[in-house]
Amino acid sequence: QVQLVESGGGLVQTGGSLRLSCAATGSLFSVNTVAWYRQAPGKQREFVAVLINGGSTNYADSVKGRFTISRDNAKNTVYLQMNSLKPEDTAVYYCTLRQFGTSHWGQGTQVTVSS
Helix, strand or coil: CCCEECCEEEEECCCEEEEEEEEECCCCCCCCEEEEEEEECCCCCCEECCCCCCEEECCCEEEEEEEEEEEEEECCEEEEEEECCCHHHHHHEEEEEECCCCEEEECCCCEEEEE
16 A cells, blocks of 8 residues: 655745655555646646656656656655746646556645736
């Protein structure tokens, strides 16, 4: 069983920064993929960023150059550094961890960017 807990969300002005954290506990193995998704009100959940076990990353075009995904294996924590935030980044952000064909999700953290 894997548990994921996100934190770091909040209210920020346009152009500001936030760093989201996702702490993982439970049956973790060294080979897994972690990612961030987000869901804005009235919209479907969408991909934001992924960090594959080998270290490669990929980002949605809408956040490329502004967001950075990283992980600290010693702390079993995944981060999403968000810079130059825009009102359209407002959403609930979820982290997910995939290992052995199973995806685990956190409960989400709210990010609100005011104009």
